[in-house]
Amino acid sequence: MTTANLNLSRRAVLGGAAALPLVAAAGTPALAAGHGGGAAMPVARSFKLGEMTVTTLLDGSILRDGAKGIFGGNATDEQFAEVSAQNFISAEQAQFYFTPTLVDTGSALVLFDTGLGRGGVVTALAAAGVTPDQIDVVVITHMHPDHIGGLMTDGAPTFPNARYVTGAQEYNFWSKMEAGNRVGDLVASNVTPLAEKTEFIEDGASVAPGVTAMAAFGHTPGHMVYHLESGDRRLVLTADLANHYVWSFAHPEWIVSFDSDKEAATASRRKVLGMLAADRVPMIGYHMPFPAAGFVETRGEGFRFVPVSYQLMG
Numbered sequence: 243m244t245t246a247n248l249n250l251s252r253r254a255v256l257g258g259a260a261a262l263p264l265v266a267a268a269g270t271p272a273l274a275a276g277h278g279g280g281a282a283m284p285v286a287r288s289f290k291l292g293e294m295t296v297t298t299l300l301d302g303s304i305l306r307d308g309a310k311g312i313f314g315g316n317a318t319d320e321q322f323a324e325v326s327a328q329n330f331i332s333a334e335q336a337q338f339y340f341t342p343t344l345v346d347t348g349s350a351l352v353l354f355d356t357g358l359g360r361g362g363v364v365t366a367l368a369a370a371g372v373t374p375d376q377i378d379v380v381v382i383t384h385m386h387p388d389h390i391g392g393l394m395t396d397g398a399p400t401f402p403n404a405r406y407v408t409g410a411q412e413y414n415f416w417s418k419m420e421a422g423n424r425v426g427d428l429v430a431s432n433v434t435p436l437a438e439k440t441e442f443i444e445d446g447a448s449v450a451p452g453v454t455a456m457a458a459f460g461h462t463p464g465h466m467v468y469h470l471e472s473g474d475r476r477l478v479l480t481a482d483l484a485n486h487y488v489w490s491f492a493h494p495e496w497i498v499s500f501d502s503d504k505e506a507a508t509a510s511r512r513k514v515l516g517m518l519a520a521d522r523v524p525m526i527g528y529h530m531p532f533p534a535a536g537f538v539e540t541r542g543e544g545f546r547f548v549p550v551s552y553q554l555m556g
């Protein structure tokens with residue numbers, strides 16, 4: 243997902259009680275204060291996966307109008323309304339979540355994606371007891387601004403001791419953009435300065451023991467998801483493979499405005515979600531409702547996202 247269409251301004255996020263009544267000052271959802279409902283959502287949640295600890299980190303969240311235009315480009319209004327109603331959500335609005343994930347492999351702290359660049363990921367890491375200088379590896383799944391925004395803070399690397407890993411195809415695409423391209427410019431300022439410390443990988447590369455890259459192109463030209471394995475436990479970090487937990491699962495073929503190659507994105511969704519459903523492997527999706535972890539089941543011609551309850555506690 244890209245923030246291109248989110249029209250986020252710093253003022254709207256930080257001070258937008260009027261513009262964004264359901265977004266707390268820190269960018270995490272809370273009910274309007276004054277009726278005993280002002281407590282913000284927690285921003286970090288840890289899961290056990292064999293010897294690994296996997297922690298989802300809520301960098302921010304925002305409520306957006308125009309849900310069908312974003313997630314149901316080729317659906318009819320009736321189809322979109324029906325699937326929404328069946329799943330107890332509005333067909334008009336979507337709550338967006340931005341969720342980097344920290345994986346403690348036992349020998350390294352690996353951070354997957356870095357958020358919007360407003361400090362949310364650092365706050366969430368602190369809630370998990372981790373400081374930025376402790377991060378050993380930063381993996382970038384793809385180079386949309388909501389994933390690379392947190393790489394730099396005031397022009398310096400946010401994670402000063404980290405090495406970096408990202409897809410070669412992804413970097414080759416964005417780093418060749420002409421100046422003036424919004425994503426290309428952010429890649430130039432946030433990714434290229436780190437290139438000497440970056441390993442550019444292909445499909446199937448091992449990032450750390452038990453962590454393997456899998457090509458899932460379509461959302462962007464080099465978008466990758468990551469397979470985690472520890473003991474007999476598996477989990478896939480699906481990044482932006484499927485960006486709404488109802489619409490993109492029920493109808494993987496519905497066009498998502500953020501996907502650069504619509505057909506390839508649909509094919510990747512069907513392939514990876516099909517594998518997760520067949521193997522009953524849990525997933526963490528960057529834009530799923532926090533804490534962003536769930537299972538996948540087949541449902542009709544598509545799939546259904548089943549949020550975790552207490553399955554990954556130990």
Ligand SMILES: [Zn+2]
Nearest residue numbers: 243244388482
């Ligand atoms: Zn995204």
